[in-house]
Amino acid sequence: MAKIKYLSTGNEACGEGAIRAGCRFYAGYPITPQNELTAYMSRRMEEEKGIFIQSESELSAVNMVMGASAAGARAMTSSSSPGISLKQEGISYLAGMELPAVIINVMRGGPGLGNISPAQGDYFQSTKGGGHGDYRLMVYAPSTVQEMFEMTYRAFGKADKYRMTVMILADGMLGQMMEPLEFDEDIKPEGETRKPWAMTGAEGREAGSVKSLFLGEGVLEDINDRLQAKYRKIEAAECEYEEYRTEDAEVVITGYGTVGRIARSAVDMLRSEGVKAGLLRPVTLWPFPYERLRELKGKGARFLAVEMSAGQMVEDVRLAVQDDPKVSFLGRTGGGIPSEGEIVEKAREKFTSKKEK
Amino acid sequence: MSTTFKKPVSMRDNVMHYCPGCGHGLIHRLVCEVIDELGLREKTIAIAPVGCAVLAYDYWDFDTMEAPHGRTPAVATGVKRVLPDRFVFTYQGDGDLAAIGTSEIIHAGNRGENISVVFVNNGVYGMTGGQMAPTTLIGQATATSQYKRRPEKEGFPLKILEMMALLDGVVYLERTSVHSPKDVLNTKKAVKRSFETQIGNKGFSMVEVLSPCPTYWGLSPVESMKRIETEVVKEYPLGVIKG
Ligand code: SF4
Numbered sequence: 001m002a003k004i005k006y007l008s009t010g011n012e013a014c015g016e017g018a019i020r021a022g023c024r025f026y027a028g029y030p031i032t033p034q035n036e037l038t039a040y041m042s043r044r045m046e047e048e049k050g051i052f053i054q055s056e057s058e059l060s061a062v063n064m065v066m067g068a069s070a071a072g073a074r075a076m077t078s079s080s081s082p083g084i085s086l087k088q089e090g091i092s093y094l095a096g097m098e099l100p101a102v103i104i105n106v107m108r109g110g111p112g113l114g115n116i117s118p119a120q121g122d123y124f125q126s127t128k129g130g131g132h133g134d135y136r137l138m139v140y141a142p143s144t145v146q147e148m149f150e151m152t153y154r155a156f157g158k159a160d161k162y163r164m165t166v167m168i169l170a171d172g173m174l175g176q177m178m179e180p181l182e183f184d185e186d187i188k189p190e191g192e193t194r195k196p197w198a199m200t201g202a203e204g205r206e207a208g209s210v211k212s213l214f215l216g217e218g219v220l221e222d223i224n225d226r227l228q229a230k231y232r233k234i235e236a237a238e239c240e241y242e243e244y245r246t247e248d249a250e251v252v253i254t255g256y257g258t259v260g261r262i263a264r265s266a267v268d269m270l271r272s273e274g275v276k277a278g279l280l281r282p283v284t285l286w287p288f289p290y291e292r293l294r295e296l297k298g299k300g301a302r303f304l305a306v307e308m309s310a311g312q313m314v315e316d317v318r319l320a321v322q323d324d325p326k327v328s329f330l331g332r333t334g335g336g337i338p339s340e341g342e343i344v345e346k347a348r349e350k351f352t353s354k355k356e357k
Numbered sequence: 358m359s360t361t362f363k364k365p366v367s368m369r370d371n372v373m374h375y376c377p378g379c380g381h382g383l384i385h386r387l388v389c390e391v392i393d394e395l396g397l398r399e400k401t402i403a404i405a406p407v408g409c410a411v412l413a414y415d416y417w418d419f420d421t422m423e424a425p426h427g428r429t430p431a432v433a434t435g436v437k438r439v440l441p442d443r444f445v446f447t448y449q450g451d452g453d454l455a456a457i458g459t460s461e462i463i464h465a466g467n468r469g470e471n472i473s474v475v476f477v478n479n480g481v482y483g484m485t486g487g488q489m490a491p492t493t494l495i496g497q498a499t500a501t502s503q504y505k506r507r508p509e510k511e512g513f514p515l516k517i518l519e520m521m522a523l524l525d526g527v528v529y530l531e532r533t534s535v536h537s538p539k540d541v542l543n544t545k546k547a548v549k550r551s552f553e554t555q556i557g558n559k560g561f562s563m564v565e566v567l568s569p570c571p572t573y574w575g576l577s578p579v580e581s582m583k584r585i586e587t588e589v590v591k592e593y594p595l596g597v598i599k600g
Binding site: 024025027051053055056057059060061063064065066067068069070071072073075089090093097199200201202203204207208209210211212213 | 398399400401402404405411412414417418419420421422423424425428431432433434435436437438439440443444460461463464468
């Protein structure tokens with residue numbers, strides 16, 4: 001099969017991944033550092049006879065996606081941290097209405113307006129439910145431009161399969177860096193694209209309704225039970241992670257996205273010093289690889305959670321390991337990116353036995 | 358004219374939850390009659406608001422969906438862009454459209470979205486217990502303007518149609534009422550014209566219907582109709598505003 005190969009930014013790779021997945025509706029609002037994606041969609045949607053709308057607000061963008069999705073289209077919006085906060089209302093409604101959608105968050109520094117540098121401060125918001133009510137998003141954490149493409153592409157199939165929002169949680173570094181991108185020339189949309197539940201006019205069938213208001217006694221609880229059952233199914237089936245040199249690891253570094261890349265080199269540096277280090281990089285942040293971490297702990301590993309945040313994913317690492325002294329944390333915020341050196345030093349300080357010194 | 362009392366095909370049999378004398382039931386019915394007359398039932402996707410009319414889908418026998426409070430025109434935009442050959446309208450109250458959703462309605466109009474909007478203005482928030490709306494009249498007491506709306510503290514009644522008239526993307530705007538049989542007929546005519554505007558691919562249109570909320574006006578159904586005739590239409594003049 002012929003391959004298409006070129007250099008792409010991560011933002012544009014997400015855009016192309018969406019197009020190749022059959023996304024034909026995109027609404028977005030300008031915000032740095034994801035602007036290349038919106039601009040890319042403005043060009044590509046026209047070429048593919050899809051719909052591009054620059055909305056008046058982030059709220060409007062996510063609600064346009066809601067309408068497009070209810071009408072049966074594969075639909076996407078994207079933004080960066082402050083804009084994603086604004087979309088939370090819509091995200092909660094999408095969950096309540098069980099509508100598929102793909103949302104890309106190219107994270108920047110926070111809280112507030114923060115800055116436009118890469119950060120990972122939106123982990124809680126993405127994985128624990130940033131809006132109201134009991135719901136989950138599937139969250140993918142790419143760490144290369146190639147993965148920005150692939151995960152966005154795959155997200156649409158998952159969103160339709162489970163009728164829910166799938167989020168791509170990237171950061172400003174991944175969004176704006178250039179790397180080689182490669183995919184099959186005639187790659188086709190994945191998964192079921194027919195949507196018998198869509199609101200398309202009640203021709204030849206009963207009239208339908210897409211809604212999230214359920215006032216009857218017990219009805220909402222039943223719906224929540226059904227949602228939770230769906231989430232349990234996803235936890236069992238969809239958890240993905242990547243491991244590097246963990247076979248005999250005594251120190252397992254956990255890190256996702258940009259941190260996952262850096263931690264990989266740190267593992268090699270530690271190994272060259274004789275420290276048995278390995279990396280566990282969650283590819284899905286929800287569902288989170290609790291079980292695999294527990295297994296690694298069972299084999300005697302200790303953990304160093306590294307993040308571009310003040311410590312968010314580390315809480316899930318602790319939850320998995322259930323043994324606090326075995327988990328250490330290294331975090332940078334506000335655009336600070338932990339270097340290989342910092343990671344190595346932290347690992348040495350925490351895990352090299354005092355006696356050896 | 359026995360046909361006047363026949364239930365429109367587009368209307369379900371369910372007993373309505375609206376208070377006695379509320380305008381919503383009547384306006385729902387007019388909308389359904391027009392949908393029947395234009396043969397739109399199987400092509401329609403209606404977007405319900407958040408407010409007293411949130412349960413409109415219990416009464417309408419065509420495809421419907423909800424929207425978050427005020428985002429109704431943005432949701433309608435998404436539906437209509439994906440299905441340009443279907444008929445899409447929003448049904449919104451004054452809290453939904455004139456307060457929390459002002460941005461969405463203005464920009465949908467400004468983009469000239471080919472949708473129809475039925476805007477029911479009764480000057481209060483009904484569902485949440487009769488709070489002040491941007492459309493509440495000066496001197497009107499509500500749960501949240503207990504000293505009666507004062508311009509210096511609570512601002513002025515918001516005239517959405519007159520604002521929207523300035524937008525190039527908007528092709529037809531009319532304000533009607535339901536306080537007399539003649540006005541009910543006019544409302545139906547205006548709704549029909551709005552729906553035909555969309556079918557003809559002419560662009561954005563909206564009908565504002567002045568409607569009674571006896572419960573939170575603290576008046577009987579009959580007194581409420583009288584109030585529209587004597588007070589409300591003075592602030593919100595009836596007629597074609599644009600188009
Ligand atoms: S509160 Fe007012 S608007 Fe709501 S149903 Fe009752 S009369 Fe109608």
